[in-house]
Amino acid sequence: MLLKEKPVVVSRSTLKRLPLYLHLLEVLLAQGVEHVSCTQIAKEFDFDPTQVRKDLEVTGEVGTARIGFRVAGLVDSIKEFLGWNNAHDAFLVGAGNLGKALLGYHDFEKYGLNIVAAFDKDPRKVGSRIFGKEVLPLNKLPNLAKRMHIHIGIVTVPAEHAQSALDLMVGAGIMAIWNFAPAPLRIPSGVILENARLTQSLAVLTNNLIRHSNQGETYANRDVPKI
Amino acid sequence: MLLKEKPVVVSRSTLKRLPLYLHLLEVLLAQGVEHVSCTQIAKEFDFDPTQVRKDLEVTGEVGTARIGFRVAGLVDSIKEFLGWNNAHDAFLVGAGNLGKALLGYHDFEKYGLNIVAAFDKDPRKVGSRIFGKEVLPLNKLPNLAKRMHIHIGIVTVPAEHAQSALDLMVGAGIMAIWNFAPAPLRIPSGVILENARLTQSLAVLTNNLIRHSNQGETYANRDVPKI
Numbered sequence: 001m002l003l004k005e006k007p008v009v010v011s012r013s014t015l016k017r018l019p020l021y022l023h024l025l026e027v028l029l030a031q032g033v034e035h036v037s038c039t040q041i042a043k044e045f046d047f048d049p050t051q052v053r054k055d056l057e058v059t060g061e062v063g064t065a066r067i068g069f070r071v072a073g074l075v076d077s078i079k080e081f082l083g084w085n086n087a088h089d090a091f092l093v094g095a096g097n098l099g100k101a102l103l104g105y106h107d108f109e110k111y112g113l114n115i116v117a118a119f120d121k122d123p124r125k126v127g128s129r130i131f132g133k134e135v136l137p138l139n140k141l142p143n144l145a146k147r148m149h150i151h152i153g154i155v156t157v158p159a160e161h162a163q164s165a166l167d168l169m170v171g172a173g174i175m176a177i178w179n180f181a182p183a184p185l186r187i188p189s190g191v192i193l194e195n196a197r198l199t200q201s202l203a204v205l206t207n208n209l210i211r212h213s214n215q216g217e218t219y220a221n222r223d224v225p226k227i
Numbered sequence: 228m229l230l231k232e233k234p235v236v237v238s239r240s241t242l243k244r245l246p247l248y249l250h251l252l253e254v255l256l257a258q259g260v261e262h263v264s265c266t267q268i269a270k271e272f273d274f275d276p277t278q279v280r281k282d283l284e285v286t287g288e289v290g291t292a293r294i295g296f297r298v299a300g301l302v303d304s305i306k307e308f309l310g311w312n313n314a315h316d317a318f319l320v321g322a323g324n325l326g327k328a329l330l331g332y333h334d335f336e337k338y339g340l341n342i343v344a345a346f347d348k349d350p351r352k353v354g355s356r357i358f359g360k361e362v363l364p365l366n367k368l369p370n371l372a373k374r375m376h377i378h379i380g381i382v383t384v385p386a387e388h389a390q391s392a393l394d395l396m397v398g399a400g401i402m403a404i405w406n407f408a409p410a411p412l413r414i415p416s417g418v419i420l421e422n423a424r425l426t427q428s429l430a431v432l433t434n435n436l437i438r439h440s441n442q443g444e445t446y447a448n449r450d451v452p453k454i
Contacts, residue, residue, distance in 0.1 A: 015434055016427040023386040023409045045411045082430045083437035101328035111429050151436060159250040176436040178429070182250045184272045192439060194432035198423055200243040202338050202405070205421035206310035207242055209378060209403040212419060 014055045015082075020045060021055070022078045029071050037068030084112040091150050091174070093165040094157035095120040095135045098180055098198075102156060104131045113152065117144070138168065145172035152176045159183035166193075241282045242309075247272060248282070249305045256298050264295030311339040318377050318401070320392040321384035322347040322362045325407055325425075329383060331358045340379065344371070365395065372399035379403045386410035393420075
């Protein structure tokens with residue numbers, strides 16, 4: 001008899017806490033720590049130990065009573081669970097300032113993200129290289145994405161072009177879109193969309209800052225030293 | 228008699244939708260559109276018109292029946308509300324890959340963020356310039372932050388150094404911290420902390436992608452064309 005594996009339903013909050021645990025565990029691993037308990041992890045983050053235990057359950061790792069988890073095993077399992085143990089090839093559309101910044105951020109490779117090439121409609125950008133990655137014309141994307149089995153598409157075009165960039169990538173068989181444009185995008189069912197909204201995070205910060213500043217404090221005239 | 232202004236309590240969700248509206252309005256403005264209604268804005272985003280109306284109320288702008296809002300007025304009011312009409316000087320701590328990427332992302336200036344200088348503990352980085360911004364030693368931060376009345380501190384150090392970078396900036400009077408490190412940080416009351424967690428957003432994307440891929444599809448052997 002074949003038993004169907006129960007699909008693991010994982011909350012977004014758990015998914016977002018796993019990278020936090022992973023970073024802590026990697027530090028512990030580098031320090032030569034061999035075992036760690038949920039209580040110890042929870043203490044580092046001011047989290048509830050029960051929550052940590054529940055989060056880590058999704059990785060399939062099992063801790064030992066009074067000893068805890070093997071740090072090395074937990075690191076591997078979280079990476080595997082997040083898909084960070086294998087490289088996912090990605091295309092980036094929009095070689096403007098943000099696109100350039102992402103192309104230059106080599107640490108993505110640690111998280112299984114390998115940006116293979118950039119695409120732009122601007123003929124002045126096409127043909128150039130940014131941090132070693134070639135900038136290609138948009139019309140080459142569909143064919144190349146299929147031939148290279150590209151999994152992830154990164155959208156760094158201005159908001160008003162984001163939907164057409166997404167449509168182009170989805171039409172080329174790209175199933176997961178990481179969107180940096182401040183635009184809400186429509187996707188067909190089966191396609192994965194994740195928004196990484198820097199400007200929205202910044203909006204929360206600067207609005208809080210000005211409301212805070214308006215609550216009384218007046219700033220002295222600034223003298224700006226040369227630095 | 229003095230009337231105290233009622234403090235506007237704004238939800239995080241509203242704050243995160245305002246940049247979306249702003250980008251749309253700027254496109255409309257560039258196209259010469261003079262007026263826009265909540266219904267039209269809602270339609271663009273598949274939002275509920277009542278929600279759009281409520282979101283826009285916080286800016287203090289008042290629309291006219293059957294005509295809607297003046298686009299130019301609404302652009303200005305949202306910018307003012309978010310604090311994007313004035314530059315906030317910021318220091319960045321951690322001139323690694325992510326720090327470099329952010330220093331090179333000039334569009335931040337559109338959002339009122341002006342990164343003045345970077346700080347790093349690595350003597351090999353100190354003294355260099357990244358996209359024209361000087362990299363200074365950490366011990367210069369407290370004095371300079373006070374003299375220059377720096378409002379925002381950006382944390383781009385590795386997770387294990389994030390708390391000490393934050394403490395250094397808060398000790399120097401910086402009241403708003405934008406944290407890019409995958410670490411939960413403790414802040415004293417009165418200090419504003421906003422986390423911009425790229426790795427966590429990526430975790431959601433890649434985990435969804437591998438679960439999706441495991442649902443049956445097998446990939447053919449890849450042939451990688453030279454591009």
